[in-house]
Amino acid sequence: MTRKLHTTGVIAVALLTLTGVVTACGKSEKSTSSTGAASTLTVGSGKQYRTITAAVKAAKPGALILVSPGVYKEAVDVTTDRLTIRGLDRNTVILDGQFKASNGIRVLGANGVTVQNMTARNYKGNGFFWTGVDGYKGQYLTAYNNGDYGIYAFKSVNGLWEDSYASGSPDAGFYIGGCQPCNALIRNVVSEYNGLGYSGTNSGGNLILANSTFRHNRAGIVPNSGSYEVCYPERGDIIVGNQVYDNNYDTGPAIDNAQLAQNNGILVAGGWRNQIIRNRVTNHRLTGIALVPFPETNASDVEPETPAATCADQEKLPKATDVPDTVLWSSKENTVKDNVVSGSDLADLATADGDGSAKNCFAGNTFATTAPHDLETLAPCGSSGTGDFTAGALDLGALIARETNPSGDYKTQPKPPNQPNMAGAATAAASPAGPPPKFDVDAVTVPPEPPK
């Protein structure tokens, strides 16, 4: 008998003790105490709790909450540490906001909370939302047609999202913002039909976005900076091995930043020292990979020369007393290396840097066009470049000024097809979140060509 099965026995006994109901999932086993083992609570028709909210309220730190198939018209708040909230079937355990409620699951300053194997749809705000936490994990999640973000972490550190899907949000499908260092890993996710596939404002620092698919959004991957939230500037993401294609969904749902960013694959809109490596970026009406400044009106502060080491330290710094009407957040010292970029109407690789002073570098990429011309000669990695930055330069003003379609309705975006289930959802142990697992960036290769 494996440890896992043994644990299941303990859980089954605990259930019997609590409810007197014989469950289908375990054989009876003598156990004197469940002390130390995380308790399990069940949710659904005929289960211990009818709502996820009721189970969450009853759960002690470390507990496992198993949710049976059903449509749960709730907005769940979690304030208990280290809960694992898991659906028994990703596609039929559905949180539904009915376009009235704000968030499907909202984790408020509770550390280590894991959510697995379920769907959240039709929320005015977000599908799954962690804020102010240390330790968060989302696995086998589906979020669609939510009014802000699909899957969202704010002012939170030590996160892992994987094997998840988000579509139909006017802001981003996946968003990590307001953390430094974030210590977070997003891998094996799919994001489509959103305003932005991934957005991360003022985040970074061991923030890895890997082996994921971003397609059919207005824009694919868009980290950016701005003083409208804490922890600026954005810096230190690793964007590696992603499949980014056809982000030209011009009629899709979009906040204004998504309209501004649309038709680009990977767009750093104000960001420092990001590594964009071994991604495949295909078919964009503007650029494949571009590094541009972000113009912020109404800014509350200017870009710091040397940012504080952590978000909390930055919050304590005094703000600039004289802030210009428009603050330009620079994109500098970024590395764009070994990507395969094709089918970009304006340029496969681009920078708005007019003289090389931003010290971005481009090397080893496979591409056809760049703006300015000969970008890998102008701004190589590890050596100084030569040439004329004004030849074929990117016309940023024209891009900002262009007309775009207004936002489409997030409520009517395509329903996603069924998504893969978590293996062993009924039997796996509770799995509270801590720091993300170590991730071997060097082992990641360029993904194959996208489907035609």
Added chain:
Amino acid sequence: MNRTRSLIAGAAVVALAAAAAFVTLGGSGTAITEEAAAEPANPNASLVATSGQFMASCPYTHSLPDDPIVHRNMAAMSHVHDFFGNASTNARSTYSSLLAAKSSCDDVGDRSAYWTPALFVNGARALPERVDAYYRVGSGVDPKAVVPFPRGLKALAGEQGSTRAQSPSVVAWTCGLSPKLHSVPPSGCGTDNPVNLRLTFPDCWNGRSLDSSDHRSHLAYSTTAGCPSGHRVPIPQLTLVVHYPVSGAVTSSYLASGPITGAHGDFFVAWRQQRIEAQVHGCLNRSVTCGILGGTFHTGPGSRDLNSYNHPESVR
């Protein structure tokens, strides 16, 4: 002081969580391999930025010469007000009638009534688009001590009769969320950051009455020392941002109540109790950002955390 206290408390919470994690892992005999292999949870709670906020965004609903606080049950006795949030607000509104009515707010739990005097710019009526209601913790107040509003509380911010600039901590005009505060609607705002009126309401309650004869003395503002004696109960601090579609030159401005310097606003609390308790306990007591301005009523770049803006501290 407020910040230090919450950081210490945060560190304690994390330390407790770490201790509890060891108990669970040791006792269960199950391998949570991923976490076990990784480094222990970072004990430095300061990695997580702390500042509580929740918000509601409420489009303009209607205008009436009514005021259910200052001219209760006396229809058409007031200057013209623009109302937001609750769609039924009139001179006879009560807490019960508001709770039973519909609201324009994006948070369905917020049935509160918000109103401001009608604004005239360059001689013409400037009809507002919406209010964004930011609920935060007043300066000097322990976030964990903040309690939900008493049901049906009535509150005023700003002095209708003021003929001089009021404290920018209470009344300020801005171009959008620009940090520059003005005592009158500024001229030259851009179309993407048009004129806002920012009103900050008192955040300390006397613990007894929902209203008072002057409609003010049951409430007070906190200071860096917290809530003053006589008004010891800290409640959420509402900063109401009124959005007007006014940009370009402003050559004259006045209010239906009189001179522009007399800007003010009214707030009649009608949150559904379960929702306001969840928001106060979940967001303010725990010092987390729950709501930012998202897709629904979005007009500016990105999302907004008012705590990332300079705002006048030490409101008096």
